[in-house]
Amino acid sequence: MTKTSPPARPAPDERHLRPAGRATRAAIEEAARRLFAERGFDASVRAIAGEAGVDPALVIRHFGSKEALFLRCVDTSSGLGAVLDGPLETVGRRLVAYFLDPDRPLLRQRYLALAQAAHLDGVREEMNRHTAETYVAALAPRMTGPDRELRVALAVAQVSGLLSLVYRQEDPVLTAADTTRLVELYGDAIQQLLTPAGL
Amino acid sequence: MTKTSPPARPAPDERHLRPAGRATRAAIEEAARRLFAERGFDASVRAIAGEAGVDPALVIRHFGSKEALFLRCVDTSSGLGAVLDGPLETVGRRLVAYFLDPDRPLLRQRYLALAQAAHLDGVREEMNRHTAETYVAALAPRMTGPDRELRVALAVAQVSGLLSLVYRQEDPVLTAADTTRLVELYGDAIQQLLTPAGL
DNA sequence: TCAACCAGTCAACGGCGTTGACCGTTACGC
DNA sequence: GCGTAACGGTCAACGCCGTTGACTGGTTGA
Numbered sequence A, B: 001m002t003k004t005s006p007p008a009r010p011a012p013d014e015r016h017l018r019p020a021g022r023a024t025r026a027a028i029e030e031a032a033r034r035l036f037a038e039r040g041f042d043a044s045v046r047a048i049a050g051e052a053g054v055d056p057a058l059v060i061r062h063f064g065s066k067e068a069l070f071l072r073c074v075d076t077s078s079g080l081g082a083v084l085d086g087p088l089e090t091v092g093r094r095l096v097a098y099f100l101d102p103d104r105p106l107l108r109q110r111y112l113a114l115a116q117a118a119h120l121d122g123v124r125e126e127m128n129r130h131t132a133e134t135y136v137a138a139l140a141p142r143m144t145g146p147d148r149e150l151r152v153a154l155a156v157a158q159v160s161g162l163l164s165l166v167y168r169q170e171d172p173v174l175t176a177a178d179t180t181r182l183v184e185l186y187g188d189a190i191q192q193l194l195t196p197a198g199l
Numbered sequence C: 001t002c003a004a005c006c007a008g009t010c011a012a013c014g015g016c017g018t019t020g021a022c023c024g025t026t027a028c029g030c
Numbered sequence D: 001g002c003g004t005a006a007c008g009g010t011c012a013a014c015g016c017c018g019t020t021g022a023c024t025g026g027t028t029g030a
Helices: A019-042 A045-052 A056-063 A066-073 A080-085 A088-100 A105-116 A121-142 A148-168 A172-176 A179-194 B019-042 B045-052 B056-063 B066-073 B080-085 B088-100 B105-116 B121-142 B148-168 B172-176 B179-194
Strands: none
Touching: A019 A045, A019 A056, A019 A066, A019 A105, A045 A056, A045 A066, A056 A066, A066 A121, A080 A088, A080 A121, A088 A121, A088 A148, A088 A179, A105 A121, A105 A148, A121 A148, A121 B172, A148 A172, A148 A179, A148 B148, A148 B172, A148 B179, A172 B121, A172 B148, A179 B148, A179 B179, B019 B045, B019 B056, B019 B066, B019 B105, B045 B056, B045 B066, B056 B066, B066 B121, B080 B088, B080 B121, B088 B121, B088 B148, B088 B179, B105 B121, B105 B148, B121 B148, B148 B172, B148 B179
16 A cells, blocks of 8 residues: 555645744745855855854755755845846847846856756756746747747847856957956847847 | 975876876776766766776776766867858858757767856856957958957857857747757858958 | 644655775886 | 875864754733
8 A cells, every 4th residue: 555645754745834934934945045145055064054043954944945945045036137127229239238247246256156056957948038028028029020939039049148258268359358358249149130220 | 394296196197107007097988988978077986996896996086077977078179160261251050050060069069068058167268269269260360350259258158148148048938949940040140240241 | 631733853764976995906116 | 015104085073054943931811
């Protein structure tokens, strides 16, 4: 006869928690956000637990797994909406300028953390969701011509590649280049996919 | 008084090896190549050692570290030279077609392994070297106009982004898209950076 | 009052990369 | 011919990791 689900702890269920549980849960999440931002996915569950003053097992108890905790802590939301909602004819250059703005160091952190954890299925799904809900939803409806979704996806690929070389690989040519020139060149290459010359 | 270099095993030194050492070293390397190709950097030293019929410690003894072994096993050489040496005016589309060719599954494997291990300094350096020695060296001398190196580096960023979305992220839009159309659109976007309309 | 359940700790498991101590064997100088 | 040094290799262990199960108190509600 099949085992009738042994008395393993059931799902944490998020809703009916006592105040104490809610508090430490928040403390763990805060510590995780900071450490994941600092060290990326390399931040260990044990370090997060220590930072929150809690036993490592409790971290898993509350969030299920390190991956689930990571997914909850990483937020892809950003000031990107304003960039994408601006004039469609210049969104290419604005996108590049946005991501290369040295006053936005958190973007670099977030990208590195996500890229480092891209081997997790959940992270990949989140990235695809982000592409669809942020980029495609904002740009495709205002575009003309065929293959609108495909062209947006390819523009996202361009952005992704730029971030990969600049942030991760730290390509010496791109790092040493004049940012203004880079924005012009790469921004126009992106623009060509979104609003090509022949419309 | 400072310890005069304790009798720790010195460098493996590669050259003066006895036949037995040379043989097992080759066996380890072969096993590593296969497992790294199969499972990427997740392939464990212990698994590689088991595949080679050897103690895990010996793997480290021979190659110094898992990272060093990985770097020795990953080869970025490929049929790319022929693509890059062809007509400069159509290299964009040929590049995309080359990487999307379904008859070249090893490209995918190599890219995934490299991307997964990109957090290692040695891997990043190897990638930058590859960009400079393969792409820049082949394309920049034949190009015209300003910022030739920068434009090649940006084209590499485009290729990198495409591989990232197609291979790693498995973006549903790109995966479902017609390859021919994709080659046209993205190839032309790359081409614009290498040989822009206004020369 | 008492049973159910939440919050939390503790020790442990299996896996990882890596290291140091320890042998047999091979090569070489005297 | 023989001692000795270096090579080739194994073994057990270290310290780390994510995760789990058993267990202890405290809180809550019937």
